[in-house]
Each structure stands twice: as C-alpha cells, then as structure tokens.
Amino acid sequence: MISMKKLYVLAQLALITSLTSVAFTSQAAEVTGSVEAGNGKVWLCTGCHSIPDYRADYPFIYRVPMLGGQNAGYIATALSEYKKGERKHPTMRSIAGSLSDQDMADLGAYYAAQTASSPNNPLK
Numbered sequence: 001m002i003s004m005k006k007l008y009v010l011a012q013l014a015l016i017t018s019l020t021s022v023a024f025t026s027q028a029a030e031v032t033g034s035v036e037a038g039n040g041k042v043w044l045c046t047g048c049h050s051i052p053d054y055r056a057d058y059p060f061i062y063r064v065p066m067l068g069g070q071n072a073g074y075i076a077t078a079l080s081e082y083k084k085g086e087r088k089h090p091t092m093r094s095i096a097g098s099l100s101d102q103d104m105a106d107l108g109a110y111y112a113a114q115t116a117s118s119p120n121n122p123l124k
C-alpha cells in the first residue's frame, strides 16, 4: 500500500517534470551565463533553496544547501553532474535532467550574483 506521503512526493515530481519540459526547451547554443536569464528560471529552485536550514525528506533527510554567493562554475558543474548521474540525489537529478547547458550557466550566474544571506528569490 503506497503511503499518502509517497503519493504527495510523486505528485510533486510529476508536476516539476511537466513544468520543466515546458519551461526549459532552449538548446545549448552558447554557455555564457546571464543573471537576467537565470532570474527568469530560478522559480524552479526557490521552493527548496530559498529556505534557510530547509530539509527535504525524500528519499532521506537532506539538508538543502543555500546557493547564494556560490561560484557560477561550481553550480553549473554540480547541475551537470546531477544530470549525468554522477551526483545521485533523485530530485536534483530529475530537475537537472531538464536543464540545458545554457540554463545551468544562467542559474550559476544568477546565484553567483547573490550573497549567502540574500533570500535567493527572483530579483523582480
């Protein structure tokens, strides 16, 4: 018997998957990150990465890292490692799997322009 909690998580994942296939269809033509473009894409990340000390509880308890002020290249590389499966966290893998190289560079640029204590929400 599948628990309500699992069902809820699956529904969230299905939603994320369907949203991302609409939002991230751009092809990786060039990979210079744009803060502005990242600002338009970061809504997908704020639900988890904007809450200080937030813990995601699927499939285990994970501490969700705050990304503001992190190096842009580090973020883009981490995302591509999730996409390739070199990093294993299932939700991050599913999210990164829908991102192009351009999306990753934009998100990296966005977070690099933030600070560790900024709320990491879209700028406007």
Ligand code: HEC
Pocket (backbone or CB within 6 Å): 042, 044, 045, 046, 047, 048, 049, 056, 062, 063, 064, 065, 067, 074, 075, 076, 078, 079, 087, 088, 089, 091, 092, 095, 107
């Ligand atoms: C459902 C919650 C959730 C969402 C949504 C989410 N993340 Fe994450 N993210 C996590 C968790 C949990 C981890 C830590 C996983 C691990 O330990 O590998 C993580 C890790 C990361 C890391 C690695 C950080 C480090 O210090 O190594 C990066 C980069 C990242 N996420 C970027 C993003 C971006 C960009 C988005 C939006 C496109 C996003 N995440 C959306 C939960 C989420």
